[in-house]
Amino acid sequence: MKTDGRRQRSVKAAEHIVEGHGVAPGIAIGRAFVVEHGISQVPEYNIGSAEVAAECQRFNEAVTYSQRQVGKLQDKARRLSGAAAEELGYILEANLQMLTGSRLVRGVEDRIGRQRINAEAAVQAEMADIAQSFSAIGDPYLAGRMQDINDVGMRLIRSLTNTPYKALSGLPEGTVVIAEEITPADTALMDPARIAGFATALGGAESHTAIVARSLGLPAVLGAADVVTAVKTGDTVVVDGGRGRIVVNPGSRTKARFRQRRQELAREQRLLARLRDLPARSRDGVEVTLQANLELPLELDMVNQVGAAGIGLLRSEFFFMNRDDLPSQDEQYTALSSLVEGMAGRPVTIRTLDVGGEKLAPALGQHFAASTNPALGLRAIRLSLKVRSLLEDQLAAMLRAGAHGPVRILLPMITTPGEVVQVREVLKRVARRLKRRGQAIAAPLPPLGVLIEVPAAALAADGLAQVADFFSIGTNDLTMYTLAIDRSDEQMADQFNSLHPAVIRLVGHSIEAARQAGIPINICGEMAGEPRYTALLLGLGLRDLSMAATALPRVKQRIRALDVSEAARRSQTILEQHDSGRIAAMLDDLNALI
Ligand code: PEP
Numbered sequence: 001m002k003t004d005g006r007r008q009r010s011v012k013a014a015e016h017i018v019e020g021h022g023v024a025p026g027i028a029i030g031r032a033f034v035v036e037h038g039i040s041q042v043p044e045y046n047i048g049s050a051e052v053a054a055e056c057q058r059f060n061e062a063v064t065y066s067q068r069q070v071g072k073l074q075d076k077a078r079r080l081s082g083a084a085a086e087e088l089g090y091i092l093e094a095n096l097q098m099l100t101g102s103r104l105v106r107g108v109e110d111r112i113g114r115q116r117i118n119a120e121a122a123v124q125a126e127m128a129d130i131a132q133s134f135s136a137i138g139d140p141y142l143a144g145r146m147q148d149i150n151d152v153g154m155r156l157i158r159s160l161t162n163t164p165y166k167a168l169s170g171l172p173e174g175t176v177v178i179a180e181e182i183t184p185a186d187t188a189l190m191d192p193a194r195i196a197g198f199a200t201a202l203g204g205a206e207s208h209t210a211i212v213a214r215s216l217g218l219p220a221v222l223g224a225a226d227v228v229t230a231v232k233t234g235d236t237v238v239v240d241g242g243r244g245r246i247v248v249n250p251g252s253r254t255k256a257r258f259r260q261r262r263q264e265l266a267r268e269q270r271l272l273a274r275l276r277d278l279p280a281r282s283r284d285g286v287e288v289t290l291q292a293n294l295e296l297p298l299e300l301d302m303v304n305q306v307g308a309a310g311i312g313l314l315r316s317e318f319f320f321m322n323r324d325d326l327p328s329q330d331e332q333y334t335a336l337s338s339l340v341e342g343m344a345g346r347p348v349t350i351r352t353l354d355v356g357g358e359k360l361a362p363a364l365g366q367h368f369a370a371s372t373n374p375a376l377g378l379r380a381i382r383l384s385l386k387v388r389s390l391l392e393d394q395l396a397a398m399l400r401a402g403a404h405g406p407v408r409i410l411l412p413m414i415t416t417p418g419e420v421v422q423v424r425e426v427l428k429r430v431a432r433r434l435k436r437r438g439q440a441i442a443a444p445l446p447p448l449g450v451l452i453e454v455p456a457a458a459l460a461a462d463g464l465a466q467v468a469d470f471f472s473i474g475t476n477d478l479t480m481y482t483l484a485i486d487r488s489d490e491q492m493a494d495q496f497n498s499l500h501p502a503v504i505r506l507v508g509h510s511i512e513a514a515r516q517a518g519i520p521i522n523i524c525g526e527m528a529g530e531p532r533y534t535a536l537l538l539g540l541g542l543r544d545l546s547m548a549a550t551a552l553p554r555v556k557q558r559i560r561a562l563d564v565s566e567a568a569r570r571s572q573t574i575l576e577q578h579d580s581g582r583i584a585a586m587l588d589d590l591n592a593l594i
């Protein structure tokens, strides 16, 4: 079996292109840093005999997860062509075999039971043992296999520890990060002042990794299957986040072309910046509120730069990422109050914790272990209602931050009115407790809103409108749950389509329910930040859109050119269509016309 494809390819330095999904626009040109495994220190500890079975189970889950990851990469590799595909195929096949009952896997299980050590330490010890026996034989073929064993071992350790790429925080300025996968937590560690952009083999366009990249303004390409083997650390690479391309070792003419394109984009940005203080008012005089979504506190500057009317979605997950413990109430309060003060009187909509699915908080890991399908399991509000202290601390921090400026509270993954009623009771109880202690809190209590992001919530929106103070439509999860397509699955990225008639109708239905109940409604899913959808969203009746701050100027530009009454007339016809292709064509016509 041929397993040394990486070494053969690494000697080539000719310009070549790797294709993927462009998820965050912009051009990054820089030196590549290929993330090998991202684990600086492997945790080592002893376990009791009663814990052996659970530790073996945890190890087996990591094996299954790793097999799935390699399987996904194989699927992608099959769709590539040429020698690169063949070599990548060999490597992945070897990795998969090693994950299926090999000496490595058997040896780890044995060590956990015999030596009573944790799984990560057992993997590391087994790798060292295999390396030693291979080198004792002195066979060059076996020496080559050691690379595969290391790859698989590090993959297992990474699956076990869920360690973010700590290495990302200390890279030289202008680095382009290349990795198999970058989680939302990893992305949060990227400093846009140092990292120019990134590209990965796995990940879809609506994944949270893509969302964080867009909000940080980092050019990014995801789902580029062979990027890790095609690039080596130190190569010069271009990441074209708009077109979904990575150019490896670009020649001087190519580089000049991309530099020019980058300058054009910068010029466009400067022109868009002039819109900052102009109203988001359509040609026929319809006023629209444009707010920003915020994933990380460092985005606040950008939110202010683009003149956002408020923060329409503050994803509070950042508090819980990249740490092993839970943030205290005081810690959350300090961060939230400085964001609220930073918005100087403009409203801030803070969402309660939305972990689960692809967004994991290590300190809450024990709650997810039992979930067979995390996207359908104990996540978001369901977790908050189960771990009450978590919810109480979050609500207390939000109430206290509400003493510094207007705050609204948004609840993710709501499916029934009962969930809202329960949270409202907790909110009132927490408020009473804080007042008794003499702490300043928001008065009156902040509005409590529902994120409409599962079909059940959209279809039963009339009932939810009876108990909610406002709605916000989350089209990312609404599309995922309606179409049964994972938003972060790069294999399905082409079919993840928010213009499916079912999604559009659920949006229309939610807007109608809010109108009838007389409560405000906005949209905070990624659709809101895409100028292509603006006419449709306004045509359906939305007047408040929240999006990545970096997307706001372009959407404002679109609104200022729009005739909303014409958009409304055509949107009604779009709502009646049965086919997403037809809907897309009608929307493109509408965009060409007004
Ligand atoms: C959504 O699902 O549309 C949403 C806004 O929330 P998130 O992207 O954080 O899941």
Ligand code: MG
Residues within 6 Å of the ligand: 412, 453, 474, 476, 477
């Ligand atoms: Mg969501």
